[in-house]
Amino acid sequence: MPATCVAINCSEERSKDTAKRGITFHSFPKDPLRRKLWRAAVRRRTPDKKLWEPGKNSFLCSRHFKPETFDRTGQTVRLRDHAVPTEFNFTVKREKNEPHRKKKRPLDDWQQESQDHDYSLPSVEILAQKHRAAEQAVGEKEWQIKNMKEVEKGLKLCCVNAIDTLLEKKLISIHLREKLLSYGDIPLHLFEKPVKEFSLNQKSFVTTLLLYNPNAYEFLQKKMKLPLPDPEIIRTWLKSSDDSPGFNSCVINALAHNKKEKPDEYTHACLIIDTMAIQQHISYNSCKKTMTGFVDLGNGSELQGEPANQVLVLMLVGIKGQWKAPIAYFFANQLTTEVKKALVWHALEELVQLGFEVVAITMDSHPTNVGMCKLLGCKFTVNQQLKTYFKLPDSDHKCYVIFDVSRELKLKRSDLEAYGTIKSQEGYVNWDYIKNLHNLQGNADLHTENTQSQEHIRASAEKIKVSLVAQPFSSSVAELLNMLHGLHVPQFEDCLATVSFIEVCDFI
Numbered sequence: 001m002p003a004t005c006v007a008i009n010c011s012e013e014r015s016k017d018t019a020k021r022g023i024t025f026h027s028f029p030k031d032p033l034r035r036k037l038w039r040a041a042v043r044r045r046t047p048d049k050k051l052w053e054p055g056k057n058s059f060l061c062s063r064h065f066k067p068e069t070f071d072r073t074g075q076t077v078r079l080r081d082h083a084v085p086t087e088f089n090f091t092v093k094r095e096k097n098e099p100h101r102k103k104k105r106p107l108d109d110w111q112q113e114s115q116d117h118d119y120s121l122p123s124v125e126i127l128a129q130k131h132r133a134a135e136q137a138v139g140e141k142e143w144q145i146k147n148m149k150e151v152e153k154g155l156k157l158c159c160v161n162a163i164d165t166l167l168e169k170k171l172i173s174i175h176l177r178e179k180l181l182s183y184g185d186i187p188l189h190l191f192e193k194p195v196k197e198f199s200l201n202q203k204s205f206v207t208t209l210l211l212y213n214p215n216a217y218e219f220l221q222k223k224m225k226l227p228l229p230d231p232e233i234i235r236t237w238l239k240s241s242d243d244s245p246g247f248n249s250c251v252i253n254a255l256a257h258n259k260k261e262k263p264d265e266y267t268h269a270c271l272i273i274d275t276m277a278i279q280q281h282i283s284y285n286s287c288k289k290t291m292t293g294f295v296d297l298g299n300g301s302e303l304q305g306e307p308a309n310q311v312l313v314l315m316l317v318g319i320k321g322q323w324k325a326p327i328a329y330f331f332a333n334q335l336t337t338e339v340k341k342a343l344v345w346h347a348l349e350e351l352v353q354l355g356f357e358v359v360a361i362t363m364d365s366h367p368t369n370v371g372m373c374k375l376l377g378c379k380f381t382v383n384q385q386l387k388t389y390f391k392l393p394d395s396d397h398k399c400y401v402i403f404d405v406s407r408e409l410k411l412k413r414s415d416l417e418a419y420g421t422i423k424s425q426e427g428y429v430n431w432d433y434i435k436n437l438h439n440l441q442g443n444a445d446l447h448t449e450n451t452q453s454q455e456h457i458r459a460s461a462e463k464i465k466v467s468l469v470a471q472p473f474s475s476s477v478a479e480l481l482n483m484l485h486g487l488h489v490p491q492f493e494d495c496l497a498t499v500s501f502i503e504v505c506d507f508i
Contacts, residue, residue: 002014002015003025003057003059004059005025005059005060005061005063005064006042006044006054006058006059006060007042007060007061007064007085007088008042008043008044008088008089008090009088009089009090009091010061010063010064010088010089012025012061012063014059018061022062023061023062023063024061024062024077025059025060025061025062026059026060026061026062026065026078026079027056027058027059028054028058028059028060031185033157033158033185033187034084034185035054036051037084038054038060038084038085039051039052039053039054041084041085041086041088042054042060042085042088043088043090060085062077063087064085064086064087064088065079065083065085065086065087066086066087069082069083069084070083080181080182081181081182081183081184081185082158082160082181082182082184082185090140157187157188157189158184158185158186158187158188159180159183159184159185159186159187159188159205160181160184160185161188162188162220162224162226163177163180163181163184164177165224166213166216166219166220169219171213171215171216171219172212172213172216176212176213179208179212180205180208180209183201183202183204183205183208186199186201186202186205188226190202191206191226191227191228191229192227195229195233198229203237206228206229206234207234207237207238207297207298208297210231210234210342211297211338211339211342211343212336212338212339212342213338214231214338214342217231235346235349235350237298238297238298238343238346239298240298244296244298245296245297245298245329245330245331246296246297246298246328246329246330247298247327247328247346247347247350248326248327248328251325251326251327252327252350252351252354254325255316255325255327255354255356256354256355256356258323259354259355259356262321264320264321265318265320265321265323266318266321266323266356267320267355267356267357268318268319268320268356268357268359269316269317269318269319269351269356269357269358269359270316270317270318270319270358270359270360270361270362270402271314271315271316271317271344271347271348271351271358271360271361271362272314272315272316272317272324272361272362272363273312273313273314273340273344273361273362273363273369274312274313274315274363274364275310275311275312275313275335275366275368275369276310276311276313277309277310278308278309278310278311278331279309280293280307280308280309281293281307282294282307293307293308293331294306294307294308294331295307295308295331295332295333296308296330296331297330297331297332297339297343298330306333307333308331308332308333309332309333309334310331310332310333310334310335311329311330311331311332312329312330312332312335312340312343313326313328313329314326314327314328314329314343314344314347315327316351316356316358319359327347328343328347330343335368336368337368337371337372337374337375338375340368340369340372341372341375341376344361344372344376345376345393348392348393348399349393349394352392352393352394352395357392357397358392358399359399359400360399360400360401360402361399361400361401361402362402362403362404363401363403363404364403364404364407364408364411365403365404365408369403373390373401376390376401377389377390377391378390378401388400388401389401409473409505412473412505413472413473416429416431416434417431419431420432422501424497424500424501426496426497426500426501427494427496427497428494428497429497429498429501430495430497430498433481433491433492433495433498434472434477434481434498436491436492437477437480437481437484437492472502473501473502473505473506474502474506475502475503475506477502478499478502478503478506481495481498481499481502482496482499485499
């Protein structure tokens with residue numbers, strides 16, 4: 001049986017023609033609340049004035065939904081979880097009992113004259129028909145108002161209303177709203193249940209909101225009086241006891257046990273933060289009987305349908321003792337500074353409660369990492385007082401920020417090699433000088449003033465052969481470039497800016 005649209009005054013039927021026009025058909029949702037919202041929006045009723053109940057073969061076509069309610073990222077077009085039909089054409093039809101009016105024959109001149117001043121009243125039958133039509137129109141309008149109030153009431157009782165309120169207050173971004181709308185159909189009264197009875201979607205909603213924007217979470221708690229769980233409870237959801245993403249409670253508890261046994265070796269530690277790019281790949285885990293490869297920030301915080309392209313790893317390293325252990329990892333998709341800050345702060349809270357003193361955090365100077373440190377309380381503005389530390393949670397101990405210098409040098413080397421030239425205060429830093437110096441080894445065609453200088457250059461180049469390949473930003477490379485410039489070798493004219501740049505990198 002072909003699918004037909006059940007909307008009033010809509011005759012669309014699934015066929016090749018509708019497929020060419022891009023019209024899709026969607027069945028009514030199984031969720032009771034969303035199903036009731038759809039039924040109210042359709043405005044069909046039974047003879048006893050009750051809401052019409054759709055069957056298994058009841059469909060609505062895509063003409064009755066707004067464009068933003070569709071998810072067209074996959075191979076098939078599907079409705080988002082919060083979608084409610086709103087586009088309808090409710091026109092009043094003529095009653096079945098109303099007789100069909102035939103076209104009147106044009107009147108003759110003498111008949112037209114006789115009706116110019118006709119003050120006779122219409123017949124009782126015509127007045128009754130008009131009265132019935134007016135009553136039907138009024139009833140239809142009242143029914144529309146009642147249904148719209150039911151739809152509005154239903155939306156106010158769902159998370160989508162809270163999400164839109166946060167957007168109106170400018171507490172969340174449009175990008176975060178799109179992430180949260182997948183949970184928009186969750187009834188708000190479900191959060192009044194005990195936390196242990198929360199569904200996976202409820203856990204995902206509150207965890208995502210807390211990690212992405214703690215201020216918005218606090219607004220829903222205190223201003224809108226929503227019974228959301230305490231952040232301390234959500235932190236427990238981010239723990240895992242196996243190899244799943246999240247804070248590994250087994251590793252953390254083992255470190256806490258070792259700290260009790262050897263406090264001198266395990267009390268002071270450094271937290272290393274590393275973000276690595278991964279290939280997007282979804283696979284089936286036969287042991288856990290779940291799909292893996294999606295964004296996963298811990299137990300109960302999966303963003304279903306969003307593949308991960310990054311992994312954030314947190315590793316704790318001993319300052320006095322020779323030990324290190326990975327305490328957490330998370331699958332993510334374009335981590336923001338707010339999410340990184342929330343995850344790192346949760347890790348520090350957990351470690352401080354167990355008696356660890358995290359002396360420093362180490363990472364590369366990626367913009368999201370720099371932004372995270374600023375949110376934690378650091379200041380890196382040029383020509384202002386630097387503040388390279390922040391206070392640990394519920395403690396007066398300082399935690400210093402240390403950027404990975406060796407990695408920064410590798411990045412600078414890659415940038416210079418890729419772009420060829422970098423402008424500095426002394427002039428232009430050119431990668432060609434370093435490349436020419438590398439080619440100089442074994443090259444007999446040197447144009448210098450005497451043979452002794454040539455032999456001296458070859459000997460110096462041979463000595464730095466290994467260090468040149470491994471690290472071009474070394475003092476020996478700077479000295480040789482400076483010497484070649486002093487000997488007026490044509491390939492190394494105007495290389496003083498490059499020499500100065502290498503000396504600065506070597507000093508760091």
